[in-house]
Amino acid sequence: MNRLPTQPLGLCLRAALVVAAAVLASGCAFDGPMSTLVARSDLNRSILSVYRIITWATVIIGLLVFVILAVVLLRFRERPGLVAHQIHGHTALEIAWTIAPALVLLIIAIPTIQVIFRTQTAAAPQNALEVRVRGWQWWWEFRYPSLDVVTANEAHVPVGQPIVFVMEGPDVIHSFWVPQLGGKRDVVPGRLNRITLTPEHPGEYWGQCAEFCGASHANMQLRVVVDEPAAFDRWVAAQKAPAPEPSGDGAAGKEIYARSACVGCHTIRGVSAGVLGPDLTHFGSRTLFGAGLWPTTADNVAAWVKDPPALKPGAKMPNLHLSDADSKAVAAYLVGLK
Numbered sequence: 001m002n003r004l005p006t007q008p009l010g011l012c013l014r015a016a017l018v019v020a021a022a023v024l025a026s027g028c029a030f031d032g033p034m035s036t037l038v039a040r041s042d043l044n045r046s047i048l049s050v051y052r053i054i055t056w057a058t059v060i061i062g063l064l065v066f067v068i069l070a071v072v073l074l075r076f077r078e079r080p081g082l083v084a085h086q087i088h089g090h091t092a093l094e095i096a097w098t099i100a101p102a103l104v105l106l107i108i109a110i111p112t113i114q115v116i117f118r119t120q121t122a123a124a125p126q127n128a129l130e131v132r133v134r135g136w137q138w139w140w141e142f143r144y145p146s147l148d149v150v151t152a153n154e155a156h157v158p159v160g161q162p163i164v165f166v167m168e169g170p171d172v173i174h175s176f177w178v179p180q181l182g183g184k185r186d187v188v189p190g191r192l193n194r195i196t197l198t199p200e201h202p203g204e205y206w207g208q209c210a211e212f213c214g215a216s217h218a219n220m221q222l223r224v225v226v227d228e229p230a231a232f233d234r235w236v237a238a239q240k241a242p243a244p245e246p247s248g249d250g251a252a253g254k255e256i257y258a259r260s261a262c263v264g265c266h267t268i269r270g271v272s273a274g275v276l277g278p279d280l281t282h283f284g285s286r287t288l289f290g291a292g293l294w295p296t297t298a299d300n301v302a303a304w305v306k307d308p309p310a311l312k313p314g315a316k317m318p319n320l321h322l323s324d325a326d327s328k329a330v331a332a333y334l335v336g337l338k
């Protein structure tokens, strides 16, 4: 029999690949902030239960196949004097290998269909808190109709209460996705999609637009902050309060804001009522801006106000050519809007 000569270089290469794959795999974080394997809501727990059933079913089938393969390879390996014995058909075997996969599919299908129905229910429980999610190119708006609160990119919700996120698409298709709280839901213009879930642990959960929507799709992040009920009530009260009056640099910034094009796109209650950009009434209370891209510091905000498209490709907020001094003053005003 002809055998391929063992190539030392090829072997080394293969060994190196295996080591590299192992090192890479060890870098996978199963509990990272964007991991779907961490269940922090009832919804994600039910999705994970389906993952688990499918993983175990495939692991068991995989092991079984490899064991049978090994036995067959060893028992029927080439030996002198061994002649293959031809048979034709085996009714019992054929029935068995038709029924077994059907059973496996049934075991997977029943919980999967149950969870699909459970996650697609249109009716939210009576005590659910409604959060209207608007996906804009390239930021998120959150409206709380029952609380009269509007915010952007950072939604707060209370732990233990059912939340119904209702998706509205003002421009193109986006997809709302907070992996630890639940699956993705498309945000489609002309449709109201819903996702209902009960957050089960306080914390800060990361999200990301999951449907390609243009230049800054990758920069369209969000946060859902799950608060204890008392902390949530404090947040609501603070958001409903009027915007604080600025002093010093901030007072000059307010004047510049009020006489610039800003007022056409942004709302600061009592100052302006634009609707094309994020509501800035309590901008300073959000830890990040630009859809999760930068910490809300005076320097970052000044850089943004000076030239948004330079910081975020395609940004729908134009460069208004403010001077350095004016950008700083406006930033001081905005960061003070706690």
Ligand SMILES: [Cu+2]
Binding pocket: 174, 175, 209, 210, 211, 212, 213, 214, 217, 218, 220
């Ligand atoms: Cu997107």
